[in-house]
Amino acid sequence: SGQTLWGGRFSAKPADIMQAINVSIGVDKRLWAQDLRGSRAHCRMLIDKGIVRPDDGAAILGGLDTIQAEIEAGTFPFRDEYEDIHLNVEARLSELIGEASGRLHTARSRNDQVAVDFRLWVRDACDRSVEQLKALQRALLERAEQHAGDLMPGFTHLQTAQPVTLGHHLMAYVEMAGRDAGRFADARARMNESPLGAAALAGSPFPIDRHATAAALGFDGPMRNSLDAVSDRDFALETLAAASITAGHLSRLAEEIVVWMTPMFGFVTLPDDLTTGSSIMPQKRNPDAAELVRAKTGRIMGSFVALSTVMKGLPLAYSKDMQEDKPPVFEAMDALDLALTAMTAMVSAFRPNTERMAEAASWGFSTATDLADWLVREADLPFRQAHHVTGAAVKRAEQLGVGLAQLPLAELQSLHPGVTEAVYKVLTPEASCASRQSFGGTAPEQVRARIAEWKDRL
Ligand code: ARG
Numbered sequence: 013s014g015q016t017l018w019g020g021r022f023s024a025k026p027a028d029i030m031q032a033i034n035v036s037i038g039v040d041k042r043l044w045a046q047d048l049r050g051s052r053a054h055c056r057m058l059i060d061k062g063i064v065r066p067d068d069g070a071a072i073l074g075g076l077d078t079i080q081a082e083i084e085a086g087t088f089p090f091r092d093e094y095e096d097i098h099l100n101v102e103a104r105l106s107e108l109i110g111e112a113s114g115r116l117h118t119a120r121s122r123n124d125q126v127a128v129d130f131r132l133w134v135r136d137a138c139d140r141s142v143e144q145l146k147a148l149q150r151a152l153l154e155r156a157e158q159h160a161g162d163l164m165p166g167f168t169h170l171q172t173a174q175p176v177t178l179g180h181h182l183m184a185y186v187e188m189a190g191r192d193a194g195r196f197a198d199a200r201a202r203m204n205e206s207p208l209g210a211a212a213l214a215g216s217p218f219p220i221d222r223h224a225t226a227a228a229l230g231f232d233g234p235m236r237n238s239l240d241a242v243s244d245r246d247f248a249l250e251t252l253a254a255a256s257i258t259a260g261h262l263s264r265l266a267e268e269i270v271v272w273m274t275p276m277f278g279f280v281t282l283p284d285d286l287t288t289g290s291s292i293m294p295q296k297r298n299p300d301a302a303e304l305v306r307a308k309t310g311r312i313m314g315s316f317v318a319l320s321t322v323m324k325g326l327p328l329a330y331s332k333d334m335q336e337d338k339p340p341v342f343e344a345m346d347a348l349d350l351a352l353t354a355m356t357a358m359v360s361a362f363r364p365n366t367e368r369m370a371e372a373a374s375w376g377f378s379t380a381t382d383l384a385d386w387l388v389r390e391a392d393l394p395f396r397q398a399h400h401v402t403g404a405a406v407k408r409a410e411q412l413g414v415g416l417a418q419l420p421l422a423e424l425q426s427l428h429p430g431v432t433e434a435v436y437k438v439l440t441p442e443a444s445c446a447s448r449q450s451f452g453g454t455a456p457e458q459v460r461a462r463i464a465e466w467k468d469r470l
Contacts, residue, residue, distance in 0.1 A: 017099055037090050039338050040097045044083050046132040047097050047125070048076050050208060053228040054120055063119065063218050068112040075109040076101075096335075097129070098122050119220045121212035123242040123330040128208040130337065132229065134251050137345045138200040144352040145193040145258070146470055149186050151359040153470070156182040157463050161456040162366045163373040163441045164279070172376025175441035178364055180454040183462055188261040190466075195254035203247030206231035210241035213329035243329035245319065245337050252316040252341065255348045259309040262351050266306040269358060273299050279369050280362045301354045308347040315340035373441035377406045377416050382438040382447070391430030401428045 016022065026034070052073060059069035079101055082088035094100040099122075105113040160179035165172050206226035209216060215238040222234035235241040272279035282299060290296035318340040322333050380402050387398035404427050409419045417439040424431040437443060449455045452462070 034095055035092050036096045036335050037092060037100055041090055042342060043097050043129040043133055046129040047101055048080055050125060050128045051076055051116060053225045054208060055116055057221050057225045058118060061219050061221055064115045068115050071109045071112040072116050075105045075113060078108055079104055098125050119211060119216040119218040123212050124207050124210040127242050128206060131203055131247055134248055135200055135203060138196040138251055141196045141348060142193045145189045148352055148356045149189045150470055151356045152182050152186045153463055153466055155359060159364060160459045163445060164369040165373045165378055172378050174381055175373040175378050175444045176454040177445055177456060177459055179459045183459060185265055186466055192258040192261060199250040199254050204232050205235045207235050207241035209234060210238035213239055213242055239329045245323055245334060248337055248341050249320055252319060252344055255344050256313045256316045259312040259348060259351060262355050263306040263309040266302040269302040270299050278365055280364050282358060283361050286358055286361055301358060305351045305355050308351045311347045312344045315344035374415060378441060379416055379439045379444045380406055382444045383416060386435050386438050391428060
């Protein structure tokens with residue numbers, strides 16, 4: 013040990029600082045399963061094509077099995093002097109089976125090796141994100157179904173706008189999560205081509221079968237350009253972009269949970285096991301999990317910026333800069349994993365104060381639009397004029413300290429003579445919601461129809 017794998021050309025060992033800046037095993041050991049999988053596929057192809065003798069090939073495959081067992085048992089020696097996962101595996105293989113180990117790297121470079129390993133890892137991460145997003149959607153759907161008819165204020169500018177139902181609000185996130193899952197699925201489909209066999213950058217003079225290794229690793233086929241295969245990380249960027257957008261959605265819901273939990277809103281509570289207390293203020297119940305879901309977004313979006321900054325301006329093909337691809341991806345996908353799991357738990361467990369939410373649904377003159385719409389329908393006013401009359405009604409109600417539904421008929425009639433007693437029927441939040449039957453609207457029938465559609469899809 014101490015001798016590098018490229019020792020032939022070198023007469024001095026790396027300086028400590030060379031090793032310190034170069035080492036990546038602490039991070040890329042996470043790729044061990046993908047590395048072994050890629051090596052097995054490569055080795056079998058080399059045997060099939062007569063590039064490696066069957067006895068040497070069998071020794072290599074046996075050694076890889078031993079290495080897998082050692083890693084699983086926690087006895088594998090991960091060593092900094094072997095830089096990364098690929099060289100650690102190769103060095104160990106050499107210790108285990110001797111000279112035959114040196115034949116595994118025929119027609120291969122670490123450049124295509126790491127590209128294939130990382131693609132396999134990111135592909136799994138996309139699949140996992142899709143599954144977790146579906147779990148979140150199922151949790152949201154269940155809660156939306158329970159509360160399809162429960163009123164709450166709908167906001168714009170975080171000011172009372174129009175009444176909606178809690179079910180409708182939750183279903184908005186089902187739609188977002190559905191698009192998020194679609195983005196991961198799209199990224200997966202695009203990345204599902206194999207770089208293996210691109211070798212260092214130019215391909216290989218050996219009669220390798222890239223189609224065979226691609227198929228063995230579950231890829232749709234080999235990448236068509238060897239330079240591209242070893243030098244792009246757009247599959248990782250695309251995944252980080254999908255993760256960033258997902259995290260942005262999660263942070264909005266997290267923010268709403270935080271706001272809804274303040275006593276001033278008092279819309280929801282979270283159970284003890286999903287909140288924390290304060291070390292000094294005995295009354296506190298803090299939504300730390302929601303806050304951290306909101307905050308993880310910083311890491312995740314930062315990871316996209318980190319990797320796109322590493323990649324920009326790199327000349328083709330491989331540059332060592334690209335070793336810096338893994339930390340942001342691992343960090344982001346770990347954070348997203350936690351955020352999705354925590355959010356799913358909070359969605360399943362939050363307890364809405366439905367009475368308070370329904371009461372709040374009528375605050376802030378939330379049915380003013382319904383009054384204006386009534387004037388258009390029943391008194392034949394142009395909408396702009398109806399808007400003006402309604403604004404005056406709101407002003408009057410504010411002066412009297414009452415809601416629109418409590419404004420005496422005489423007051424309304426003084427603003428417009430066409431108003432009749434029938435107007436009060438549209439001024440309740442229930443009526444407001446029930447009337448919004450347009451496709452995708454907040455009427456409980458509409459919400460239930462969307463829930464049923466999603467249940468079929470999930
Ligand atoms: N550890 C390296 C990485 O993650 C592997 C590829 C090294 N290739 C090379 N030509 N030095 O990018």
